[in-house]
Amino acid sequence: MYNVKLDPDDLNSTRMGTFNGDLVYAQNKRQQVVMAERFAEQYPSIYFATWHPGKIFNNYFVFFS
Numbered sequence: 336m337y338n339v340k341l342d343p344d345d346l347n348s349t350r351m352g353t354f355n356g357d358l359v360y361a362q363n364k365r366q367q368v369v370m371a372e373r374f375a376e377q378y379p380s381i382y383f384a385t386w387h388p389g390k391i392f393n394n395y396f397v398f399f400s
Contacts, residue, residue: 341365 339361345351346366348359364387371383 339365341369 339358342362346362348354348362351358364385367385371385374381375383
């Protein structure tokens with residue numbers, strides 16, 4: 336998990352001075368984790384999960400782009 340605190344007042348990263356793609360990605364991942372936790376509390380009979388895809392080393396984009 337990225338070590339980024341969730342900013343609930345700027346979920347769309349519109350208040351960011353200079354755009355930082357890594358920070359926006361980390362914020363989005365944090366949002367997904369918090370959202371999954373909240374859904375799991377509200378719907379205990381459903382399993383919710385979120386994860387980081389990691390790096391995928393294949394030729395997918397070579398063949399399908």
